[in-house]
Amino acid sequence: DSTTVLIVGAGPAGLVLGNLLKAAGVDCLILERQSRAYVERRARAGFLAANTVRILEENGLAAGLLRDGRQHDTCLFRSEHAEFELKYSGLGRGEVHTVYPQQDLVRDLIAEFLDRGGELRFETAVAEVNDIGSDRPWIVCRNADGELQRWNGRYVAGCDGRHGVSRQAVPVGAVRQYRRDHGISWLALLAEAPQSMAAVAYAIHDEGFAGHMARSASVTRYYLQCARGEDPQGWSDRRIWDELQLRMQADRYGPLHQGPILERRVVDMASHVMDPIQYGRLFLVGDAASLISPSAAKGANLAVMEAEILAKALIADLRDDDERPLARYSEDCLPRIWRAQEFSHWMINLLHGPAGNDDEAVFLRALQRARLESLRNSRRHQDHFAENYVGI
Numbered sequence: 001d002s003t004t005v006l007i008v009g010a011g012p013a014g015l016v017l018g019n020l021l022k023a024a025g026v027d028c029l030i031l032e033r034q035s036r037a038y039v040e041r042r043a044r045a046g047f048l049a050a051n052t053v054r055i056l057e058e059n060g061l062a063a064g065l066l067r068d069g070r071q072h073d074t075c076l077f078r079s080e081h082a083e084f085e086l087k088y089s090g091l092g093r094g095e096v097h098t099v100y101p102q103q104d105l106v107r108d109l110i111a112e113f114l115d116r117g118g119e120l121r122f123e124t125a126v127a128e129v130n131d132i133g134s135d136r137p138w139i140v141c142r143n144a145d146g147e148l149q150r151w152n153g154r155y156v157a158g159c160d161g162r163h164g165v166s167r168q169a170v171p172v173g174a175v176r177q178y179r180r181d182h183g184i185s186w187l188a189l190l191a192e193a194p195q196s197m198a199a200v201a202y203a204i205h206d207e208g209f210a211g212h213m214a215r216s217a218s219v220t221r222y223y224l225q226c227a228r229g230e231d232p233q234g235w236s237d238r239r240i241w242d243e244l245q246l247r248m249q250a251d252r253y254g255p256l257h258q259g260p261i262l263e264r265r266v267v268d269m270a271s272h273v274m275d276p277i278q279y280g281r282l283f284l285v286g287d288a289a290s291l292i293s294p295s296a297a298k299g300a301n302l303a304v305m306e307a308e309i310l311a312k313a314l315i316a317d318l319r320d321d322d323e324r325p326l327a328r329y330s331e332d333c334l335p336r337i338w339r340a341q342e343f344s345h346w347m348i349n350l351l352h353g354p355a356g357n358d359d360e361a362v363f364l365r366a367l368q369r370a371r372l373e374s375l376r377n378s379r380r381h382q383d384h385f386a387e388n389y390v391g392i
């Protein structure tokens with residue numbers, strides 16, 4: 001069987017790409033390893049940048065988020081010394097976030113893709129991506145019944161996330177891999193409880209970082225820095241709330257709204273960028289192209305941004321016979337990917353001081369305080385922060 005664009009993965013990247021191609025009359029097929037119920041319930045991101053909302057709106061994909069999403073424009077920082085708020089709607093370019101859970105966005109994008117007549121196969125895992133250096137690439141996938149199937153296409157879009165197979169099809173040596181393990185882990189939590197404050201909160205504490213982020217009216221995301229390799233099941237609800245109240249200084253600033261912990265998992269702060277993010281007829285999008293630590297909530301926003309750039313380039317090639325935008329895909333995306341990586345890395349250093357009392361740790365924690373003070377006192381620094389925090 002054959003189609004024009006084979007899309008591996010039905011996350012934000014694959015689904016936005018599929019919807020844009022379908023709207024332009026380009027044939028495509030999305031293959032997704034998991035079931036529909038699974039991807040529609042997988043809770044991850046929630047903070048959508050203004051550029052993401054623009055892309056979704058311009059392409060008729062924003063009905064759900066315009067109805068149920070909430071505007072968010074303030075973050076606050078707490079440390080042992082002080083607390084301060086930054087209302088970023090009045091800083092930088094004046095942009096705000098829209099809070100809309102990623103699984104709800106995925107659900108909307110699937111419904112819209114199917115409405116547009118798109119073909120999407122769930123429980124179908126791509127096992128091989130072949131001949132990407134030729135003009136007739138093909139893939140092998142295994143469906144829910146265990147049957148192997150071959151699909152030919154003109155292009156392959158690798159939207160299969162951080163553990164995907166498509167990027168493994170790129171010959172070793174053809175691309176440069178940039179990697180960094182930041183050596184920091186977060187216990188990522190979802191609590192069945194309303195948000196405890198109107199702002200995103202970042203708490204810097206000797207026991208480690210703690211974060212608070214709104215998701216929906218009844219669910220809030222929290223993060224607790226933890227040791228690498230820690231078993232999330234070792235964290236009881238009681239221990240989690242005690243630790244959150246301690247690091248967020250509930251005794252000083254007021255208690256948190258508590259509720260059952262719905263999900264606990266450990267996320268390692270790691271970054272990975274491929275350069276270029278294309279080879280022959282294969283184009284990588286989203287986490288498959290570059291993995292970014294969640295410290296600045298950029299991953300889903302980069303995925304949507306790249307999906308738009310690739311969709312336009314594929315449409316230019318297939319409809320107008322103009323190959324130039326496709327040839328430039330990596331060049332167009334990589335500077336923005338690196339900008340996001342740089343900001344995310346800066347956030348990591350803002351939020352985490354090294355433990356210990358050796359000279360280096362003490363020195364680096366003093367720098368961390370200076371960084372925070374600069375953000376508190378300098379309007380120019382705040383503008384720069386806001387531009388990067390909401391921008392992409």
Ligand code: RFL
Pocket residue numbers: 008009010011012013014031032033034039044045046047102124125126127159160161162163164165188267285286287288294296297298299300301302303
């Ligand atoms: P996804 O969403 O991982 O989707 C990839 C899809 O590919 C499928 N797949 C395959 N399908 C067929 N054959 C194969 N061989 C396949 N292998 C994989 C997978 O099942 C999946 O459905 O990647 P995509 O589309 O690139 O989107 C990226 C985002 O999901 C990711 O960057 C964000 O979730 C990161 N992230 C956040 N990003 C933000 O912008 N803001 C946030 O607030 C935010 N919070 C987070 C996050 C990620 C987190 N985790 C769990 C890593 C919070 C957390 C806890």
